[in-house]
Amino acid sequence: MATEVITTRRRRYLLDNERVLGSVLMTPAVIYIVALVGFPFVLAIIYALSDVTTGSRGFNFVGFDNFVRILDDPVFLRSLRNTFVFAAISNILVVVLAKALAMILVADFKGKWVIRFFVLLPWTTPISLATIMWLWTLDSLFSPIDWVLRWLGLIESNSYFLGKPGLAMASVIIVHTWRIVPLAAVIMMAGLAAIPHEINDAAQVDGAGFWRKLFEITIPLMAPIIAVAVLFGVILTITDMSVVWVLTRGGPTNSTQVLATWSFLKGIEGGALSQGAAIALFLLPVLVGLTVVILRLARRVEVF
């Protein structure tokens, strides 16, 4: 009996002790991150500094040779440029569209919840599935967009969205934007909801119009939250390979090749695992730097 009481007390103590309980609850997340993010990340660094191939048994340290080699590769340089272009244009579009969408969705109107549901759908759909839908929509022969444009008399032959370099780049950017806008809109809705009504009311009393309120009140107050949305957008764009892989596999003529797809082609399909790892890690310092800068900026704006 006495032992039972002690055991119960000990259990209660453990469950009520925040340090113990906190550690216990955090453990699964830590294991998850170490196993699925930390370990592959360290492995990628090791691979990038070696001469390992998909079939090799040995491991030779080659320093930064792989990084030097990939810089001589014109396709890598093109992929690097494309990655920046996609990330920059996609995220400018994401910020503008998500901001507009957030402002619409915080307003009161009938059927708001249904609209919110549909707006969020692109984000909740698995990316590969959603991209296959776009692949069919942009098909060279059977695109419904072409069909409508032809029916309206705006075009005579098909557009070949994925067959012309310029249109293929635009297609990839649009699909990225379509995918990320809902997430960014939800983040910005939270920011909008956090702006005190009194500030807008006071500005209105002072005679401020929509644009003045937007640029002098809403956007400055939302800057930290916009920064977070941009951070998510940039990282999701730069690290994603699904959209490009499903839509174009980097074509035509590598015009939509990005670092993620080129890394996969080189490392897995081509067998040069170490070079693939080097390509995948190439932007890591940039991404880390970008993350630090954006988070610091966000914090500084928040403090002001």
Place this chain on the structure above:
Amino acid sequence: MVDRYGSSTRREFIKRFGATGAVAALGPSLLLAACAEEEATTTTAAATTTTGPAAAPSTSFVEPRTSLSGELKILLWSHFVPAHDVWFDVFAKEWGDQVGVAVTVDHIGVGDVPAAIAGELQSGSPEHDLLQYIAVQGQHEPSVVDMKDVVDEAISRYGTMLELTRKSSFNPNTGKFYAYAPAWVPDPGDYRKSLWTPAGFPNGPSTWDELLDGGAKIFSEQGVQMGIGMSQEIDSNMAGRSLLWSFGGSIQDENEKVVLNSDATIAAVEYMKELYENAMTPEVFAWNAASNNQGLIAGELSYILNSISAWRTSQETDTAIANDTFFTPALAGPATAIAAQHVLYNWLVPDFSSVNVDAAQEFLLHYTENLASVAWHSKLYDFPAFASRVPELNSWLDNDPFGAQPADKLSVLKTATDWATNIGHPGPANPAIGQVFGESILPVMYADVAQGNKPPAQAVEDATAQIEAIFGDWRGRGLVGG
């Protein structure tokens, strides 16, 4: 202690939500287990009820050379002909039952196989004992078992091995068979007779010049384009090699020295530009591996380079298109008339202690013994590397058991071994050739010129520089000669 979760204590909260969490965590597993069971039941049912035409070859069994035990786990692609997989699964398990080996077969989508193989070999403890892919896998040579023993045994039992499959599984620099390649798939031209007859070619084109002449006429007079891909996918890679060889060029010579930068290559690139401008549309730059199949089946293309799979599909979807589709052998160019194989099966046995090497190798010999069944259940998609194992092949091609109209439509494939070659022609299909293929350097070279991005000489020079770098890497590892 009442906390912010309402009237319950933190302990109660944890208990209550802990139980919910456990159910939530186990739920998907239970669901997956249920699905797996359902799938297994379905597979078994399908396997036992699928019989095929009455003339299907029967399975023959040869005793293994050694006594076997344990497990044999096989990973292979989901075949383009689904009936093949239904047959294969039963075939493998029945063999296992006879020799005392528990056989498991996993099929995955063709696009996922390279990553799966790379992952298994890199893990150091492969999940499967036998890995199969539809393209050359020379890059894995250091991590796989030498298959010389199997090749020698198969040759002693069944006679000569087809040269193209041998060159696609053997590394002359190391003397190692990194894979076993008992079957392959030809890559003929598929043309629509009703379109080519008015253009003056009722039997389809026989040369690249006729392809240009007839294709341009059909495009301008009948409004139907042709489809020779210049995209980053398998069919475009095969088409680009056929054209290159037919014009006298090649990526490497017999000794694995890079020789792409030549007048012949420039002429091939110029030809492709002319073909694109006169007979094709920008769709060919956007294709994936299924696109030319879809275009032919939909009646939107006059000619494609592909296996018979597109036509087989049209037999089920549109018999008018199927009956109007015919085949040509490799087109003749200024130098020769050869085409790459469409698919080449590389079976790999990982070289790790956990792998049941004996069972894997004996299964491959059993598979070779039954290549007639392989050809039959793939609806004549798969061809044997050992001709003696399928003596009925020519009669099947002359009188298609699967409903071709006319029945001798596939007769042209009887000579396929004369005009098909490996992707490294005239050298072996080494790891560098595999990487050049994987990175689609040739299709991009053609496309750059067709789109006007680069003049032909520049495109060829750039492609050569990329290829030289790749060959240099693999030479450094001792896997490529030259």
